[in-house]
Amino acid sequence: MEKLRVTFLGTATSIGIPVIGCDCSVCRSEDPRNKRLRSSIYVETDACCWVVDTGPDFRTQCLREDIRQVDAVLYTHSHMDHVVGFDDLRRFTFGHDIEMPIHATAETLDDLQRMFHYAFNGENRYTGYIKPNPHVIDGSFQLGDCEVTPLPVSHGKVETIGFQFQLPSGPRFGYVSDCKTLSEAAEETLREVDVLVIDALRFTPHPTHMNFDEALATAERLNARQTWFTHFSDEVDHQKAEATLPKGVALAYDGLKLEI
Amino acid sequence: MEKLRVTFLGTATSIGIPVIGCDCSVCRSEDPRNKRLRSSIYVETDACCWVVDTGPDFRTQCLREDIRQVDAVLYTHSHMDHVVGFDDLRRFTFGHDIEMPIHATAETLDDLQRMFHYAFNGENRYTGYIKPNPHVIDGSFQLGDCEVTPLPVSHGKVETIGFQFQLPSGPRFGYVSDCKTLSEAAEETLREVDVLVIDALRFTPHPTHMNFDEALATAERLNARQTWFTHFSDEVDHQKAEATLPKGVALAYDGLKLEI
Secondary structure, three states: OOOOEEEEEEOEOOOOEOOOOOOOOOOOOOOHHHOEOEOEEEEEOOOOEEEEOOOOOHHHHHHHHOOOOOOEEEOOOOOHHHHOOHHHHHHHOOOOOOOEEEEEOHHHHHHHHHHOHHHHOOOOOOOOOOOEEEEEOOOOEEEOOEEEEEEEEEEOEOOEEEEEEEOOOOOEEEEEOOOOEEOHHHHHHHOOOOEEEEEOOOOOOOOOOOOHHHHHHHHHHHOOOEEEEEOEOOOOOHHHHHOOOOOOEEEOOOOOEEEO | OOOOEEEEEEOEOOOOEOOOOOOOOOOOOOOHHHOEOEOEEEEEOOOOEEEEOOOOOHHHHHHHHOOOOOOEEEOOOOOHHHHOOHHHHHHHOOOOOOOEEEEEOHHHHHHHHHHOHHHHOOOOOOOOOOOEEEEEOOOOEEEOOEEEEEEEEEEOEOOEEEEEEEOOOOOEEEEEOOOOEEOHHHHHHHOOOOEEEEEOOOOOOOOOOOOHHHHHHHHHHHOOOEEEEEOEOOOOOHHHHHOOOOOOEEEOOOOOEEEO
């Protein structure tokens, strides 16, 4: 049976781990699972492959995982740690007379067009430049034979979405990297989800991200079969934090691969 | 005598070396000098320290060089490979109630304000966010006791500058990372310069960057005492390219440190 193959490109919050100039035990840790680039995943099916978010580490992440094909890009929201690697997408259209499909909400597309106007304004159509083809997300859509359902979530002032991915008659995979609370619609979609990846910034509360307690309560309420936490701050030491988690819940790390 | 201490944070053109998905001999080389992040330098004096440009690799570069202080940021121009690491500057004001001085031309500041409007619009004054203090470059200015002279150069459609740095009665250091030709004013300022860093993208010609021949002719015409090439494509193998250069001219590499 066809599966979704997921690679975690990054699992850190905005500043990355280690944090510049920080001497805390997590930032100085030798555990490779405590070295975290900005949050992003790469998803492959037999028909199509795509990346969710392109933060500043996007090139580094592509080199590390030897990613050579990206058929589409999905954005959760337009915070800097999720979008500023946009220009490095040019390598995936280089030499081909093709556009890169960019799927995002209208608000996020507006922000991308403001930030990267040279790419969207149609004036720089060189072979070597990224030529985006914007698709407004306003409901479920298909990537190859995978159904993608946007999940509206609350995350500070910026309209933010997560995604559910499902192959025909395959299990459901939910990815919500940045959120404080799920919307009712998101909760309904994700109920009994097979694999859930969810924002769990740290132990202490935060105004725009779930902490561990909130993420655990959400996973339990949704009755997710398997849950992976992501989008960590340097409060989170991988080994110590994982020891506190119940069965069926674990911490994602950069380079983790799942088959769903 | 006080010196300018210069660290090369990166020496690559926009896409970085290795290039994503490229199997050429330079991109697959084991020579660490062929591993290049996007072009930027860090300059320290006894009184002040600053960075020229903050590309996508800025956080990685700060971690590699253990940079813990940045008193000011200078921008050459607003192409993506020189600016999109802007948000990672937040670490250098974190916990301090200070603003980060941002020196750039009016055109570049306009672009920065468009791209990073959340930082410039005064609405997000959280401790943890970067709070820029824009300074329009319209002539020479001081950073500590260092005189900074902007050098207008031609580089495609975007107004671009290089910089000359000079401590009181010290030698002159010129940095021009992106240019096709120098302006008359830039040539006049840089004549007999002690150390010149100049764009030398590759051997073959390019519409907006100097190639090796053009950079060599410029260094010779200016009668620079010592010249370092930078901003390379993957045409440039460090060892092979350096063997072709005359005395007094060499290739910069990531991590190279100069005392001037």
